[in-house]
Amino acid sequence: MTSRPARAPEGARGDLFDPLCPTRRLLDRIGTKWTSMAVKVLAEAAPEELRFAALQRRMPGVSQKMLSTTLRNLVRDGLVERRVEPTVPPRVHYRLTALGLSLDGPLAAVRAWAEEHMAEIDRANRLSDERAEED
Amino acid sequence: MTSRPARAPEGARGDLFDPLCPTRRLLDRIGTKWTSMAVKVLAEAAPEELRFAALQRRMPGVSQKMLSTTLRNLVRDGLVERRVEPTVPPRVHYRLTALGLSLDGPLAAVRAWAEEHMAEIDRANRLSDERAEED
DNA sequence: CAGCATCCCGTGCGATACTG
DNA sequence: CAGTATCGCACGGGATGCTG
Numbered sequence: 550m551t552s553r554p555a556r557a558p559e560g561a562r563g564d565l566f567d568p569l570c571p572t573r574r575l576l577d578r579i580g581t582k583w584t585s586m587a588v589k590v591l592a593e594a595a596p597e598e599l600r601f602a603a604l605q606r607r608m609p610g611v612s613q614k615m616l617s618t619t620l621r622n623l624v625r626d627g628l629v630e631r632r633v634e635p636t637v638p639p640r641v642h643y644r645l646t647a648l649g650l651s652l653d654g655p656l657a658a659v660r661a662w663a664e665e666h667m668a669e670i671d672r673a674n675r676l677s678d679e680r681a682e683e684d
Numbered sequence: 685m686t687s688r689p690a691r692a693p694e695g696a697r698g699d700l701f702d703p704l705c706p707t708r709r710l711l712d713r714i715g716t717k718w719t720s721m722a723v724k725v726l727a728e729a730a731p732e733e734l735r736f737a738a739l740q741r742r743m744p745g746v747s748q749k750m751l752s753t754t755l756r757n758l759v760r761d762g763l764v765e766r767r768v769e770p771t772v773p774p775r776v777h778y779r780l781t782a783l784g785l786s787l788d789g790p791l792a793a794v795r796a797w798a799e800e801h802m803a804e805i806d807r808a809n810r811l812s813d814e815r816a817e818e819d
Numbered sequence: 820c821a822g823c824a825t826c827c828c829g830t831g832c833g834a835t836a837c838t839g
Numbered sequence: 840c841a842g843t844a845t846c847g848c849a850c851g852g853g854a855t856g857c858t859g
Contacts, residue, residue, distance in 0.1 A: 580715025673762025
């Protein structure tokens with residue numbers, strides 16, 4: 550994930566069925582393991598900034614490499630702003646841009662649905678598993 | 685993807701930071717390449733059913749294998765209902781369950797955001813690329 | 820018609836180690 | 840402190856071929 554093409558859409562203004570359709574490309578971003586969590590954490594802290602270490606503390610399990618990669622991609626996408634204090638050692642601060650904040654709306658809807666309905670999905674899975682065993 | 689663990693959450697009712705948190709697990713599902721498109725197509729057709737071939741026709745680029753896999757996972761998750769007509773050759777019909785339909789709400793919000801804002805993300809990417817070249 | 824089985828490759832991502 | 844570099848592997852997913 551170190552470098553991501555994210556090429557401009559070219560003739561990809563087509564509907565959802567185009568492999569380069571906007572939704573597919575957005576999901577390729579927020580579908581990566583740590584991205585949506587980073588957006589959520591930054592959205593909760595907004596309008597304050599968060600430093601790298603603070604972000605890592607609020608995202609248990611993330612490695613330095615993946616957090617760094619995730620943030621770099623978010624910055625590149627214009628969803629996050631990065632500010633470096635020129636001290637030694639340097640302090641780096643992150644916060645959502647207006648665009649990033651606007652994305653947290655739809656993401657919050659997804660989170661709400663997940664909180665409310667994932668248990669039903671788990672139930673459906675258990676039912677399917679039982680049916681599969683008693684064949 | 686032939687088999688998916690999707691194990692019950694155990695003690696995973698924790699917040700977003702749990703690796704088994706509901707949002708993370710939901711994104712693992714709708715983040716797969718064809719899932720959200722299948723949900724959209726089925727939601728548009730609702731309450732009518734769609735046959736396998738009709739789904740494939742409405743999802744250009746999907747292979748039989750991936751469509752089959754995607755649908756099997758959706759059925760297993762209780763988001764899609766599968767009905768087989770016992771004829772020869774068989775006709776198989778799919779439609780969203782109530783749970784699946786409810787998921788289309790948040791997904792529609794994500795789609796709307798993507799349609800409206802992906803161009804800005806592309807612009808941000810181009811800007812970053814230019815800055816990177818003129819170093 | 821609606822799949823499942825097999826082969827194969829790209830890459831997301833974790834673990835570990837090093838640096839200005 | 841806030842990263843980058845390297846290694847390694849599991850896995851998503853495409854191509855192809857077979858079947859009830």
